[in-house]
Amino acid sequence: MIDTQTQKTLDPTQLVAWALQEDAPNGDITSDAFIRTDATGNAHITAKASGTFFGSPIIASFKTLTPEITFTLHVADGDAITAGQRVLSMTGPFHALLGIERVLLNLLQRFCGISTMTQKYINALSDPKIHVMETRKTTPLWRQWEKAAVCAGGGTNHRNDLSDMVLIKENHLSHLKETQRFEQLAQLLKECRQKFPDKKIEIEVETLEQVETFPLELVDIVMLDNFSILDIGKASHILKKRGISIPVEVSGNVTLSTILQYRGLPIQRISVGALTHSVVALDLSMRFHD
Numbered sequence: 001m002i003d004t005q006t007q008k009t010l011d012p013t014q015l016v017a018w019a020l021q022e023d024a025p026n027g028d029i030t031s032d033a034f035i036r037t038d039a040t041g042n043a044h045i046t047a048k049a050s051g052t053f054f055g056s057p058i059i060a061s062f063k064t065l066t067p068e069i070t071f072t073l074h075v076a077d078g079d080a081i082t083a084g085q086r087v088l089s090m091t092g093p094f095h096a097l098l099g100i101e102r103v104l105l106n107l108l109q110r111f112c113g114i115s116t117m118t119q120k121y122i123n124a125l126s127d128p129k130i131h132v133m134e135t136r137k138t139t140p141l142w143r144q145w146e147k148a149a150v151c152a153g154g155g156t157n158h159r160n161d162l163s164d165m166v167l168i169k170e171n172h173l174s175h176l177k178e179t180q181r182f183e184q185l186a187q188l189l190k191e192c193r194q195k196f197p198d199k200k201i202e203i204e205v206e207t208l209e210q211v212e213t214f215p216l217e218l219v220d221i222v223m224l225d226n227f228s229i230l231d232i233g234k235a236s237h238i239l240k241k242r243g244i245s246i247p248v249e250v251s252g253n254v255t256l257s258t259i260l261q262y263r264g265l266p267i268q269r270i271s272v273g274a275l276t277h278s279v280v281a282l283d284l285s286m287r288f289h290d
Contacts (some may be wrong), residue, residue, distance in 0.1 A: 006242065012145060013060075013061040013065060016061040016107070020100065020106070023099075025214065028098060028099050031095050035095060036094075039095075040091070040092060041090070041091070041221055042090070043089070044086050044087075044289060045108065045285065046284065046286075046287065047083055049083050049282055050081065050082045050083055051113070052080060053079045053114060054112055054153070055107070055111050062100055062104060066096050068096050069100070071089075072090070074088065075087050104286070105284055109281035110139075111145060112284065114275060114276055117274070117280070118132065118152075120256055122153065122154040130269065131270070132154070132270050133157065133269055133271045134150045135271050135276070138276045146276050147276075149209075150275055150276070156269075163239075164199075166192055167201070168203040168219075170204060185215060189215060190218060193218070202220060202223055203222060204225050204251075205225065206225050208231055208234055208238065212242075217242070221249055222246060223249040224248060226252070227252075229262070232267065234264040247268040249271060250271075251267070254271075259272075
């Protein structure tokens with residue numbers, strides 16, 4: 001199920017409208033020259049590779065913007081699709097179909113690529129007790145739908161934006177040290193809790209010493225950044241010894257080939273930037289037919 005935090009503010013229809021304007025600022029001059037204005041046609045989008053589908057919110061936007069085209073979606077978000085499978089059929093004016101082709105394909109290919117990549121990570125880990133999450137390394141303005149694509153692939157959303165959750169990272173801690181305020185970390189965390197009582201607080205740690213000394217009893221989640229498999233076990237032991245029972249997140253250098261190493265570890269979350277920043281688009285094609 002798509003996380004409700006992805007159902008937020010930005011209107012995809014407006015973004016699609018801008019994308020179509022970018023692609024044809026003064027019309028489609030090739031179609032204007034070679035295609036009759038009254039010509040109609042049928043087109044379908046077919047998968048050229050296997051993967052996981054996501055794209056119904058975007059197709060809904062195209063329906064709104066091009067009501068002269070009839071759209072028939074043959075799959076649902078999160079469905080497995082195979083090479084050669086028809087995922088979308090369209091009927092309408094030739095000009096309109098050619099006018100949306102590239103933007104529609106670009107968006108569907110990217111979102112399906114994200115959901116497909118996420119599903120691969122989920123399958124490689126094969127541990128339902130550990131959530132695989134994306135990060136904020138997303139395409140500006142398209143974040144909520146890229147995050148929805150992660151959910152369609154079986155993943156879980158991390159924080160949606162800087163307003164969504166308190167996440168204290170290396171740069172924040174470095175600033176505290178530079179301004180001689182690091183010793184006040186516990187007090188700052190208490191004040192943060194009072195200021196944002198409905199927000200979760202997560203803190204990033206980089207060493208076992210930090211796991212031992214940071215006031216982790218005042219946070220909701222601890223992120224182990226670039227910890228080895230051995231040190232993850234040691235960190236878990238330290239937390240248990242300190243009587244701290246909070247979700248543990250692992251981040252940094254987790255790849256499709258290494259995520260299996262984390263199966264069965266005493267962690268609850270793995271964040272993977274590659275789910276959105278290094279995704280390979282799923283190959284889809286649009287062809288006309290009788």
